[in-house]
Amino acid sequence: MKQPCVVLIFSLFTTLIFSQEITSKVVDSLYKEDQFYIGTTYNLLGNKPKDAGLKQNSFSLGFHLGYIKDMPINKRRNKSIGIGLGYSTNSYIQNMLIQQDNTGSFNYSIIDDNLVSFTKNKFSEHVLELPIEYRWRTSTATSYKFWRIYTGVKLGYVFANRSKFIGSLGELKYNNIEDFNTFQYGLTLSVGYNTWNVFIYYGLHPIFSDTAQLNGENLDMNTVKIGLIFYVL
Template identity: 60%
Template sequence: MRSSMLFFIFFVIGYQQMLAQKPLEKVVDSHYKEDQFYIGVTYNLFGNRPIDLSQNGFSNGIHLGFIKDMPLNPRRNVALGLGLGYSANSFYHNLHIRQDENQITTYDIILESGSYTKNKFSNHLVELPIEFRWRSSTPEEYKFWRIYTGFKLGYIFRNRVKYRGDLGDVYYTNVKGFEKFQYGFTLSFGYNTWNAYLYYALSPIFAKDNQINGQNIDMNNIKIGLMFYIL
């Protein structure tokens, strides 16, 4: 019994040493998916600005979420992406936004930049990105080129306006003058970690019929920045 036990112990030890010396075969996942989590930072711009309206300070955005990657071909380098995300954005400008007790919003352009120390609005969105994806990836290659283009739907669930200056300090939340539903085209492209990102809104920032000096405010949002993807 003792000799059989010793034989078994030596057999296990010898087998483990043999496995340790044998090179491990690399496992290839033929059903791999890519880039299902994302995080991005952007510089936010106004498009179609009214005359005399300008931006000042650093208007920025932070974006993160999950995209379900659904490959469309056997090589799995062409895919459709459908996701859910969150976006927080701030905009510094010379537009004075006021809301009265009846929640009626009015707008004026401040021509004297030295008359205020802070003037911005910010928003928080739930987003639904839809992407058509091409990449040069393989099951064994984790550094590759990518071009992702698509469409993004968003809903602003909270906005905020802050002003501090000669016209009096104001702080508003959930101002009704903003367009809650946002949508536009997206494009991201790059290699490995670093990817350029562009968002061009087709929807206006402010709700329909909001005006400055009798003219509609048809501004939209343009975002330029970097996008980082995680498996």
Template identity: 50%
Template sequence: MVKEVQMNKVKTKIDQSLGKSSSLRLFFSWVLLVSVSAVFSQQTQQSQETKDVKIDSLYREDQFYFGFTYNSLLQKPAGLKQDKFSAGISAGFLRDMPINKDRTIAIASGLGFSYNNYIQNLAVSKIDQTFSYAIIDPGTAYSKNKFSQLLVDVPIELRWRTSTYESYKFWRIYGGLKFSYLLMDRSVFTDDQGKVVVSGNKDFNKILYGAYASAGYNTINVYIYYGLTPIFKTAAIDGDKIAMKLLQIGVIFYIL
């Protein structure tokens, strides 16, 4: 009788062990099945996403731009000199409008701002509402003489490039006209006696335009601009009209 009871206990323990083992096998089988299903589902999803990605054959080269130039004055009056580096900076956005099937030729227009600085020896003064101009005598000691302008720009350009929808690195030649409106101006003369500041000069041309071109590869490009209108509208030195125009040479960066 005792032996029979002991045998039953042993049998019960074995059944329990087998039951646990079966449960563990079932659990691990379930985990493996879920893992395989998850991997398969992920691969299927990635494959589907890959199929959903479409190549944009109707791409545009809409771009932000930033330029840095040296400002050179042309048709200067006698005696006027630029003895230091006169810098210009510009920035803006251009909207691209392709006009051929390969999208390698386009028209673009946009909006931007320019700041031009001119360091030279033309003194600007104001008495009442009258502005006057004179070439600073070489014997006069002064530390600064310049005028600067802030303009809003509207460029309109024709574009040629070797771009494709698969690459953002390409050769380009852009050229066109830039129309500018003068927002602010400031002339500064500084010597031992102090500083003379003149702003709101009505003798400056409010509306300017000129031709420009840029060429290069990828982001960095060379840039040149030639002003077709004089910087001054009515300024004169001893009755001789100041007909200076602007030539800019520098670099321009295009960023998508």
């Protein structure tokens, strides 16, 4: 997704968020909270192969948005279950080269800086997500400012992936590499007050399948995402 589009979407959601502070609202005893979300994360690679020299060398970003149906489970309505549908795109900038050979298989190797120079090397994913949350908050029917703790799981279907290298080996681009796991899932936690909320995702399933190997070992890397999430009614 191009940067201007991301900036435009963030601007629209930010306007909606802050408009809640100045817009009057009819008291609703059956109110619901935080049904739309938008967020950005810094993506880390966890469980990297030992002694392989794999490292991230720039800022790897994630962008997330979606809808969660808020279903209160107590009379005060400060506890609820949330089930939703969302989309995210995630990039991982690192020093692992993904290259296809003459047989159509993909090989994975660490780039030797003494032999190969490059200006870009990353892989990315586009994911359709199903968040499931237990939600606790200090909200009321008339208050927009409250504490929240939301925790749960997020199931993901990777419907597209891409690898891109630009450097002394030329320009290598590959789409929909079969070595990526199609289904991914992990634990989530959102904690914050009012507009600002910290978001953490810890992946429980590897990014790559067993067919992807580095130095003869399976690429069992998972993803850890840390960032900010904004909620809109």
